[in-house]
Amino acid sequence: MNEIDASVPLRAKRGEEQAFIEIVEFYYPRCLRFARNMLSNDQDAEEAVQDAFVRVHDSFPRFREDARFDPWLFRILANRCRTLLSRGKRHRSLIEYGDVPITAAAPEEEYGADWAEEVQVVLDSLPAEQREAFLLRHVEDLSYEDIAALTGVRLSALRMRVKRACDTLRARLSEVEQHDR
Amino acid sequence: MKFLNARSAAVATAAMLVSIYGATAAAQQDPQVTAIRDEATRTVVMEQLSIARDRGIPREPLLSRALEGVAKNASSSTIRSAMAALQKRLTRAHDLLGASSTVDELSAGADALSVGVPDKTLKAMREAAPRRSIAVELGVLTELVARHVSPKKASQMILDLMARGATGAQLTALNAAVQSDVAAGLTPEAALERHGRGILSLLPLPTPAFNGNPRPR
C-alpha cells in the first residue's frame, strides 16, 4: 500500500498549507475511489471526500505524531460515508424523482454486461458494514488490525464481515461467470 | 397671515433644501459614490439616492445597481433609468411584501417582479410565511420564470411547496434539478412538474382545518 511520507502530515499538523495540499493531491484519488465504491453515487462521493479532508484539516491538532496517517484518514472518510449513506435514500428521492436509480437493474438482467458493472451491482447489494470491510481490506489493502482500529470493530467480527462479503460476491458472481461461459 | 404664510413657506423650503443638501452631502461622503470617476454618473447616482432616501427606499440595492452599471461601463443616463426602474419595483415589492420585509426580501421581490411574477404571488408568498424571510423562495421563483417556466405555473408550484413546508434548501435543490434537466433537453415546465411533484410527495399533507362541527354519529 502506498502511504505518504510520514513527514508530510507532521508538517500539515504544524500548519503548513503546502503540506496539506500535498496530502490532498496524494490521497484524493484513493479517497474518491473508496467513497464511490461505498456510495455508488458520484455526487455523494465527492461530498464525502471534501467533508473528510476538511475534517482532517480541522482535526490535525488531535493527530498523534506517532500514528500512521492512512488509517486515521480512512477512519474519517469511512465515517463521512456512513453518514451520507444514512441519508442517501432520502437525498436521492428528493433530487432524482422519476430517475432510474443507478443500480436499478436486477442482477438477473446483467448477464453479459461488463464485469465491472456486475461487480458494482453485487457490491451495492451488500450490507454497508460488509461492503466497507471488504473495500478496506481488498481494495484499499489495509491490514485487519488497521481496519479494526479505524472502524472500532473487533477483529473477529471484522473477519466475519469480510468473509460474508466474499461469500456473497462469490455466490452471485460465480453464477455470472458460469452463465457467460 | 401673509407674513406667516411667507415665513412658513420659507421655513419649509429651507427644511427641504437642508434635507436635500444633507442627503447629497451624505452621499458625497460615501466612499463608494465618491469613487465613481465619471462626474455625470456620480451626479446621477447622488440624485437618485437622495430621491430614494426621501421616499424611504432602501439604499443598498440601488447603490449596488448603480455600481453594477459603473462596472459594466454603462452611460449615466442608462444608470439613471436602471436606478429609477429599480426604485419603482422596490416600492411595489414593499407594498406587496409588507413593512417588516428585509432589504434582501425587497430586492428579491423586485427581481421577481422584473421577470413577470404577478403581484398577487408576492402577496400570497408573504401570507404563506408572514414571520420569516422568503428571499430564497423569491429567488427560486425568479430563476424558474427566468428559465421560461410560465409565471403562473412557477408561482403555483412554489406556493404549493411553501404550503407543505418545503425548506429553502429543498427549493434551491429543486431549482438546480430543473436547470439540470433543462440543460439535458427537458422543457422547463416538464422539469418543474417532475421535480416539484417529487418533493411534494415527500412532504406531509397540510392538516385539514377543523370547521367546528362535530362528526356525525
Place this chain on the structure above:
Amino acid sequence: MIDDLTEQDELIERVARALKPLPPLNARATAGILAAVRTRSAQTPSAWSRAVEWLRQPNFSVATAGMLAAAALAIGFVTRGAITPAGPAALATEGNVSAPVMPAANTPSAVREIPVPITFDAAGASNVSIVGDFNDWNSAAAPLKRFGANGPWTTTVKVTPGRHLYAFMVDGKLVVDPRAPSTRDLDYGGEASVMMVPTP
C-alpha cells in the same frame, strides 16, 4: 475442492481488480477543498473553537448541504451552511431624517451571511476577482488566488441566502461563469451569472 478454492480466491482478486482503478486527480475538486478549508480557518481562528464546533455539529456538510452538490460543482462553487453575522451595512446612515414614506426594512445585521467558496478556471490570467451584488461589483473586494502554478483560482465570499448575480473580472474584463446559469440584463445589456444560496 482445492481447485475450487483457488478459483474462488482468484474470483475475489478479479473483483478487487475491477474496483481498484483510481479516478484521476481533479484539480477543481482539490481547489474546492482548499477553499473550504480556508473558509473555515477564516471563520474560527482558534483551534479550540474549531474543535468545539466540530463536536457540536457532527453531521455538518461542508459541501452543499447535500442538495446543491451536483449543480454547485457544475457551476464552479459549493456553499457551506455556516453562519457568520453580517457586518452593518450603510442603511439610512444619513443622520437624523424625518419619517420616510416607506419604513426602513430590517437592519442587515439580522441577516446571516453564508461563506461561499469560489473556484474559477482562468489559465492565462494575471488577476481574477469576483464581483456581484454581494460586494457592490467592486473588483478590489474579492480577489481570487491561484491554486498552484496553473490551477484554478479560488476565494471565499460571504453572501446572504437567496439569488445573487455575479461575474468574474479577469484582467480588467467582465466574464460570466461558464459553469453557472446566466441571465440577461435588460437595463445594462450583457449577461451576469446567477448563484442560488440556500438557507443554512
